[in-house]
Amino acid sequence: MRVLIEQGGIVIYPLLALSVIAFAIVIERFLYFIRIKNNIPENIILQIKENLREGKPEEAVNILKKAHNPMYHVLYNGIKVWKEGYVEMERAMEESKLLVFPRMEKNLAMLHFIAKTSPSLGLLGTVTGMIKTFHFLSLNIESQQLAQGISEALITTAFGLSLYIPAFAAYYYFMNKIENVVKHTEKRELELIHFIQKLGNRDA
Secondary structure (H helix, E strand, C coil): CHHHHHHHCCCHHHHHHHHHHHHHHHHHHHHHHCCCCCCCCHHHHHHHHHHHHCCCHHHHHHHHHCCCCHHHHHHHHHHCCHHHCHHHHHHHHHHHHHHHHHHHCCCHHHHHHHHHHHHHHHHHHHHHHHHHHHHHHHCCCCHHHHHHHHHHHHHHHHHHHHHHHHHHHHHHHHHHHHHHHHHHHHHHHHHHHHHHHHHHHHHC
């Protein structure tokens, strides 16, 4: 690593800083998403429906508030107001989604920025390395110093690409997780609203 820093020139420092930030974001988001399942199991939904059918919303709420999961949180806020009607219930769940879904995207914009910026920084290092190389050539400097400029160009390019590829892969992995959570939440939300509508029509 020391040799990498010494031969990478000045551009290697922002690349190293971005790599540390990207690594921290990936670890933090991975630990966040690892606790979130991709769906709410069918048996949980059936249990919630049964509790509502029996007029026991507090038991349904207790099932949902235990889980560290945005999907559960959205349904939880809807069921809390289910007695006010499905329209109010739908409004509560929509408001909840506006709060919990953006949390899933925390720091992902920065990760995307790092992924997009790192190849450009690598290219900048290539340019500065080649400028240094041609400068040495104009001065008839020894081959060792020429190699230093070429080495700087190659190292920064390789480092930039090495940061770009995993950062972009992680970004799209997390965005895909978010998309799956959003779609499943909306599916369960509609399912619950339709159930409440039918329940209200039956009791009318």
